[in-house]
Amino acid sequence: MKNLTIPEEELMLPGHTACLGCGATLAMRYALKALGKNTIVTIPACCWAVIPGVYPARTLEVPLLYTAFEVTGAAISGIKNALEATGNDDINVLGFAGDGGTADIGIQSLSGAVERGENVFYIMYDNEAYMNTGVQRSSSTPKGAWTTTTQVGKVRDWKKEKKKNMVEIMVAHNIPYAATASIAFPEDLIKKLEKGKNIKGPKFYHIYATCPTGWRISPSKTVEIARLAVESKVFPLYEVDHGVYNITYMPKKNVSVKEYMLPQGRFRHLTEDEIKEIQSEVDKDWNLLLEKEKWTQSLNKVQ
Amino acid sequence: MKKMLTGNYASAYGAKVSKVKVVSAYPITPQTTIVEKIAEFIANGEFDGKYIRVESEHSAMASCIAAENTGVRTFTATSSHGLALMHEMLHWASGARLPIVMSVVNRSLGPPWSIWSDQQDTISQRDTGWMQIYTENNQEVLDSIIMAYRIAENEIVMLPAMVIEDAFILSHTMEPVDIPDQADVDEFLPDYNPKFKLDVSEPMGFGSLIMPEGPFMEFKYKGHESMNNALKIIDETDILFKKKFGRSYGGTVETYKLDNAKYALVMMGSTASTGKEVVDKMRDEGYEVGLLRIRSFRPFPKDKLRNYLSNMKSIGVFDRSYTFGYGGAVFSEVRNTMYGKNIPIKGYIGGLGGRDVTMNLIEKIFLDVVNMSEKGQDKDYEWVGLNGDKRWSQ
Known part of the structure; x- marks a missing residue:
């Protein structure tokens, strides 16, 4: 029998208030399984500001500080420094923010915290738009997507810009550890967080978190779509450990971008040609990632 | 130990002897x-x-909030646009009932750019739930x-406080x-040990969602x-401070030659010290004037x-x-407070963007107040010391 690698302890209780099929709940559940009880979490404005429940209910079994939208990087810095000032250096401090709170309004305080080398965990759970306010475009919304602020309408005003690459932005900060992870690959996700416990300094995780409500899919397809995102190379699983790239899951099936997009209502307006264009961009990014892996690993060997 | 110190160094020493555990700050002139x-x-x-060199004032306040919530005493300092940038988090600090102390160096808000003193920055934060203490030296x-x-x-206060000093003048x-x-x-100020904090051995949530039926409104009340x-604690603390250190500032309010005065001028900050000089001069000339300095x-x-x-007569x-x-x-607060007393009360707006508030100008204001009780009040309020205005020339 194969050993189970996912810890059994649940630090996220049932009874949360998320939508059916919410991927972000899985992201939190797995993250806490990996980090354990000895963790303080801070959450800014985002879906997860609501998911723990209305006062006095709380679905998390760890200390939780709610903060304003743009301050996750500053909040984890404050908690960590206060702990260090009182000799409690061994407690994990986790900032858990959405894509808008990370890639848009919160990027400044995140950049500050990472540049200062704060010894903290930062998770961006990415549902690819402002979902808590009702599906508005963020800089992490993928090219091609409909949102309530990038509507298709008569002139086809869907999002034309590519998704912001937060891992690359973190790498540019010389961050000790940055990784992508997916709710469809919990073993990989947990392994990466556990690895982070042994790395001093900031750790950044970009976690793909399906949003059935905003993506116009059935809540039963949450994990399936997340799996297709990885298999189609739309969302590759990799880590950058002290500058060295490592692809942690090599897609096994030959899944096209079209197969990934087809079940999702948010992409239904795209023409064959438009999907082809996105496919070629995905291919290019994947090849670039392969080259980065090869190159940085070769540099590492030279050293 | 006596030292020659600027107001800003006095502030830094204040934080040091208060044994602050986390300082998080961002630079701005004149702070x-x-x-x-x-x-x-x-x-x-x-x-x-620990000293967090944050990337903005917004993050300075946010990290102080998070640190204070983790159970330690925190300190920050700012001024003007920095304070304005903090606005959102000022509400957060008071709403979360965190006794953060912040030095604010009063500076005007642009445009046009000005680094000099006025109280527009702190007055604009009146409704953020912070205590505001204005100092004179x-x-x-x-x-x-x-x-x-x-x-x-x-524990019957648990609210944040700004200690405010004028740019450059202090x-x-x-x-x-x-x-x-x-x-x-250390005897006067024991270690900070809050009842509730972020603690892995006793997990609690801070700041969660509340529906209109409650208890949001009850928290605010x-x-x-x-x-x-x-109000009471500020006055009591001033008395205790005097017992320990021999210095007193009157708590919430300081008065100067007001006991037998008929005409009063209300001021805040270091202009009050110029005001006191004017009171002395005019007393010598036979005017029954006095000064009230609002500290809180x-x-x-x-x-x-x-x-x-x-x-008072006026x-x-x-x-x-x-x-x-308006x-x-x-002025608005004082007139509201004195409602029903039928005393003429007039507001004077001046000293903006660091414009000097001279003895001459304050004397003119006092004379206007004295005349007002006999000749009647001409205006509710007016701006004084504008260039080209001979009536209120500095």
């Missing part, structure tokens, strides 16, 4: 020498705390920071300042009650004001800030 002095303490191993800056921690951390001007002995401060409690603008000492001002209020379309904030 910068506070954060530089703290960096010097840290570099020399004289300060047992550098000794008061240092002493007020120590007192502010003791007041803010009192922040960059040296005066002899007594730095209290650490042992005395408790904050309001606590701010009112602070929030909480607002309404009972004390009614007590001190009810026997009252002037000097505002070093403005609100487009009189100054201090």
Whole structure:
């Protein structure tokens, strides 16, 4: 029998208030399984500001500080420094923010915290738009997507810009550890967080978190779509450990971008040609990632 | 130990002797020498705390909030646009009932750019739920920071406090300042030990969602009650401070030659010290004038004001800030407080963007107040010291 690698302890209780099929709940559940009880979490404005429940209910079994939208990087810095000032250096401090709170309004305080080398965990759970306010475009919304602020309408005003690459932005900060992870690959996700416990300094995780409500899919397809995102190379699983790239899951099936997009209502307006264009961009990014892996690993060997 | 200190160095020493555990700050003129002095303490191993060099004032306040929520005493300092940028988090700090203490160096808000003193920055934060203590000299800056921690951390207060000093007039001007002995401060200000904090051995949530049926409104009402409690605690703390250190500032309000006065001028900040000089001069000339300095603008000492001002024949209020379309904030509060007393009260707005508030100007204001009781009040309020206005020339 194969050993189970996912810890059994649940630090996220049932009874949360998320939508059916919410991927972000899985992201939190797995993250806490990996980090354990000895963790303080801070959450800014985002879906997860609501998911723990209305006062006095709380679905998390760890200390939780709610903060304003743009301050996750500053909040984890404050908690960590206060702990260090009182000799409690061994407690994990986790900032858990959405894509808008990370890639848009919160990027400044995140950049500050990472540049200062704060010894903290930062998770961006990415549902690819402002979902808590009702599906508005963020800089992490993928090219091609409909949102309530990038509507298709008569002139086809869907999002034309590519998704912001937060891992690359973190790498540019010389961050000790940055990784992508997916709710469809919990073993990989947990392994990466556990690895982070042994790395001093900031750790950044970009976690793909399906949003059935905003993506116009059935809540039963949450994990399936997340799996297709990885298999189609739309969302590759990799880590950058002290500058060295490592692809942690090599897609096994030959899944096209079209197969990934087809079940999702948010992409239904795209023409064959438009999907082809996105496919070629995905291919290019994947090849670039392969080259980065090869190159940085070769540099590492030279050293 | 006496040292020659600027207001800003007095502020930094105030934080040091208060044994702050986390300082998080971002530089802005004219606050910068506070954060530089703290960096010097840290570099020399004289300060047992962590110093977060954040990337903005917004993050300074956010990280102080998070650190204070983790159960430690925090400090930051800012000014003007920095304070304005913090606005969102100022509400958060008071809403979360965190007794953070912050030095604010009063500076005008642009445009046009001006780095000089007026009180527009702090007055604009009136409704954020912070206590606001306005100081008049550098000794008061240092002493007020120590007192502010003791007041803010009192369990019937638990609200943040700003200790406010005027740009350059205090922040960059040296005066002899007594730095209290650490042992005395330790006795006066015990370690901060909050009842609730982020603690892995006792997990709690802070700041979660609340529906309209409650208890959001009840939380806010408790904050309001606590701010009112602070009136008493500020006055009591001033008395205790005098017992320990021999210095007193009057708590929420300081009066100067007001006992037998018939005409009063209400001021805040260092202009009050110029005002006191004018009172002395005019007293020599036979005018029955006195001065009331509001130290605590929030909480607002309404009972004390009614007590001190009810026997005046007329009252002037000097505002070093403005609100487009009406009189100054201090004027409005004082007139509301004195409602029903039928005393003429007039507001004077001046000293903006660092314009000098001279003895000559204050004397003209006093004379206007004196005349007002006999000749009647001409205006509710007016701007004084504008270029080209001969009536109110400096």
